Amino acid sequence: AQALSIFGDHSDVMAARATGWGMLFSGSVQEVMDMALIAQSATLESRVPFLHAFDGFRTSHEIRKIDRLRVEDIRAMIDNRMVQAHRSRALTPDRPVMRGTAQNPDVFFQARESVNPFYEAVPNIVQRAMDRFAGLTGRAYRLFDYVGAPDADRVIVLMGSGSETAEETVRHLASEDEKVGAIKVRLYRPFAVRQFLETLPPTVRRIAALDRTKEPGGAGEPLYQDVATAIAEGAADDLFVNGAPRVVGGRYGLSSKEFTPAMIKAVFDELDNERPKNHFTIGIHDDVTQTSLEWDPDFDTESEGVTRAVFWGLGSDGTVGADKNTVKIIGEETDLHAQGYFVYDSKKSGARTISHLRFGPDPIRSTYLIRKADFIAVHQFGFLERYDTLDTARHGATLLLNAPCPADEVWDRLPGSVQETIIEKNLNVYSIDAYDVAREMDLGGRINTIMQTCFFALSGVLPEEEAIERIKHAIEKTYGKRGEAVVQKNFDAVDATLANLAAVDVPATATSTLERTPPVPPEAPTFVQNVTARMIAGHGDDLPVSALPVDGTYPTATTKWEKRNLALEVPVWEPDICIQCGKCVMVCPHAVIRAKIAGEDALDGAPEGFLTADARWRELEDMQYTLQVAVEDCTGCELCVEVCPVRDKSQVSRKALNMAPQLPLREKGREHWSFFEQLPETSQAGPTGLRFTKSKDVQLLEPLFEFSGACAGCGETPYLSLATRLFGDRMIVANATGCSSIYGGNLPTTPWSVNRQGRGPAWSNSLFEDNAEFGLGMEIAVAKQASYARILVDRLRSEIGPELANELLQADQLDQEG
Ligand code: SF4
Ligand code: SF4
Known part of the structure; x- marks a missing residue:
């Protein structure tokens, strides 16, 4: 592997395919709750263990309004007789048995096949559990859920959070008479071939199976292989009267890479070609093996009724907490649907956070970042110099700035390119000196309540008066236990915020001579200029495949x-x-x-x-x-x-x-x-x-x-710094995955550095569990090289002279002088 990524894709789940577990995939926060219960019910009845998977970061970090399961529905889904039967199979000295024997060639194979009836029964068991669940909650699922035109000729197959975006896109395209559809895979293992074929519209002629994983060297990724096998088996059984559909596979969304409606549309467009590309990628620019499909970034499926807000903050300034609270207030206390998603940069200290919030009257299926925001808040004024914070602002959007100056000085402090964007997009600009208000209100550096109040006052999601009332109610709930004085202090902060929030006059032309600072200085090395700087600026998504090292080897000394x-x-x-x-x-x-x-x-x-x-x-x-x-x-x-x-x-x-x-x-x-x-x-x-x-x-x-x-x-880091002062120019680091591998080895920039001679620690990272062996391997290699060097010195004795050879071989190397 060329690197570790903690972000979301299906690589880890796919590695567990051979375990024989049942696998159920959830695509949304609601489904996470629902499928957990369905999986529990199905595992008890089928006696097959279940893995319930959902997308890390995208679904696990999303806040969305959902219908919570009632305890009586949970009870109704779990058959007590199954629980008793399960318990009766437990290991106990009352009825001693053995499990996990070592078997020989005579019986292992047959025993392995003895489980087949259990796997054959799973699909029906899961579907029955889904049907019972639908009867109780009204939320109906199938092993494979189809959405789209009943007479679709192009269908994509996928699972996880991407299927939500696929549904949004397919509904949009189908409403424009496009013959497209999507199959959301719920039960991935066992893969129910018959039910899959039954789900396909009979008109389908092209299928794209999309995998959120990469299997280097395979004939294709796992879902593609399952779909291709299902179609081949269906063709062998003469199930397709108009001929078997053509199946292609594609990869998307690795390591939480964005997966948008525009990308899904590109896949459908590709399927319309006479010979659609197979084993394609979507969402990146592959200029090496030309796998990628082009997509139109302006294609959009979001409905007008949704309010979209983007907040730029620092990990420590309370922005994310305030935004989560906003989603909670609107989601819990109004009829509106609410969604919150939070993007963090890779630093542990002073991380940049970008919150994406949506509010609207209908369920929100957009499992991708906001591209056209109605409201943008920049909670750290310095970000305007460093990042393209207004990139996602739609025409006529509202911009809120936390500025370290009065509103009438804000315009002159903006970089020229920011002024130009404000004018070009006709943004309504407001500002507040939130740190000053926080100081005056004795809130220390916490600006969360202040910026949240500004959002409610400006965004129009709720009428202002109602919004302020709800914030105060939320303050009472959050701080009530800490006493009336704390509650009152926050109430005062809300009132002071409204008094200090002011509109910024926007002139007709940009006047600033300030410019955004380049991400790295011009004297930085070429790789840093061409690659690292793009990542620092937040444009890493635009780097083509050819820009990146093939084996995960990166220069040090970049922080x-x-x-x-x-x-x-x-x-x-x-x-x-x-x-x-x-x-x-x-x-x-x-x-x-x-x-x-x-x-x-x-x-x-x-x-x-x-x-x-x-x-x-x-x-x-x-x-x-x-x-x-x-x-x-x-x-x-x-x-x-x-x-x-x-x-x-x-x-x-x-x-x-x-x-x-x-x-x-x-x-x-x-x-x-x-x-x-x-x-x-x-x-x-x-x-x-x-x-x-x-x-x-x-x-x-x-x-x-x-x-x-x-x-x-x-x-921890002062010790690393000390170790490198003493030994850094001859140090090799075997780093166990953990905090130190993130602050020590996370792109874009890494802190292990070099001295003027270009020497410095060499670093590699391994799993936590095997780190001792990983380091031992390095130690053995170095010791072997040293002993071979001694042999060579000895062999060269006659050429370099016995005196030098002896000095080299007998040198005391136990301390620095030696
Ligand atoms: S210890 Fe280092 S990082 Fe912390 S304030 Fe002092 S100089 Fe800055
Ligand atoms: S070196 Fe000077 S500044 Fe630093 S801790 Fe010692 S006395 Fe203080």
Whole structure:
């Protein structure tokens, strides 16, 4: 495998096909609840274990209004006699039996076939459970559910959340007299060939089986193979009077890749071709093996009655929590249907979040991101400089900005391209300084209630007065237990929000000279410019197959190119009272604060304001010490300030490090950091006489693990940083999957870095369970290479001279000097 992905597709489920479990697929949040009960009922009756699957991230992370099952319906679905029968088969010393014997060639095969009647019975058992369920709840399912034109000539077959989008698209196309349909696979294992063939409209002539997985080297992906087999068997039995339909297979949606109505339409269009492409991909641009189908991104099936809202926030600013709460308020307390879906970037600290919310009078089947929003909120003003936040705004949409200034100053602070989009799309712009309101209302940095109130006031989903009343009701429910004062504080915040929310005047032309900052600076390496930068900017979906390494090998040392500017405040150094202990350097989870020593020569040309102090080392007389902060990489966790042991005696609130607002320090900080970076590094083998067994000296060594995406204040990463200071130039890391593989190895940028000689840790990731063996393999390989090197040195003794050979072979390598 070329990488790990935690996102949603069917690869893991497909790996479990050979277990013999029954497999039921759910496509929506409602179905997750319904199929769980149907699976439970069917497993008890059939005695076949069931795996109930639904799409990770898409369905598991979606919030949708559903009908909750009643306990009496659950009871009615579970036959107590089956439960008793199941229990009677349990292992117990009362009726001792053995299971899991080791069998020999004489009987294993026959025993394996003894289960056939059970699998043959499963489809009918599941259908009966579905029918009982429909009688109780009114929600009817079939093993294969068909939607679309009864006389369709083109049909797609798929399962999971994509089938919801397929249904929306097929209904739209069928309403325009297109002869198309879709089969939603519910029971995937056992694959009920007869029922599948019965579900197909008799007019079908083309079928596309869509798999959300890839099986490299296979004749096709699993669902395609099942459908092709079913059609071949149907043809062999002369079931198709007009000839067997042609079957093609395609892959879509791997690792939660978007799957939209436009892509489904492209598949139907392809099926109309004389020789439709087989083994195609949809949703990517494959310029290597040309598997991909083109699609029209402007094709849209969403109905006008749905309000669509997109919110840009930071993981820590409460945006997602507020949006979930909004879905709850509207979903639970009105007749409207509501859907919430949340997209996170891959960082653990300061993750960017994009919430997609839909509200409408009819059930919402759109299992894809919003492409034409009526309302866009940007909760972090800095995002306007970095991301194309208005890309999804429809013409005439409402834009809400959390701006660090009054409404009449907002326009001049917008980048030119943002101003142009606002004018071109005729957006209605509103702003509020939510952090200021939060401060005034004593809410700390939490802007969730404030921004939520703005949404209700502006979006028109509910009449404003009713909306505000419902927010206050929700506040009472959420904070009621914490006392009246907390509730009142939030009520006041709602009122203050309405008083501070203001419209922004939009002139007829763009006036700004500000431009969006490029994702990486021009001096970044080619791969970072061409590939990494696209991912940072949120355009990774547009990268073609040819842009990506074939074997998952990526360059290290890339976090330095991604300036995230997360911290509202950063530490500022006071050299006059600093004792140069290095504690701040050692504790920083992101290797953001660093120390160096330098001679006067090296400091020639230092930029204005670049601070130094006489080095407090006996061994380093006449040298200068400097402590610098990469302000654009700092997360503002304040650990360095907390650990600093020094206070100014004449002003005890002043430490040797103190937090100060980042924005005014950014430009200078960038200049200082760049000068600092080119100062010479202290070498472990250098002439300084330092011994790197205490933090005071180790602080001077270069870390080869920097600016990771770990959470602000992470307690793990300072150890990695320390390990790389000491051993990084000859380190190989066997990383067990977990937190460290995400902050350490998640694209777009990774923190393991290199020194000036280009040396640094080499890194690879394995499963959690086998990591010891994974690392042992690396250790054995290195030991083998070392022993072979010794053999070669010995063989070359006559050529390199016995003295050098002996020195090499007998060198004490137990410590740094050796
Ligand atoms: S605030 Fe946190 S991230 Fe920033 S320099 Fe200090 S310890 Fe490092
Ligand atoms: S912890 Fe404080 S005293 Fe120690 S080096 Fe850092 S700033 Fe100076």
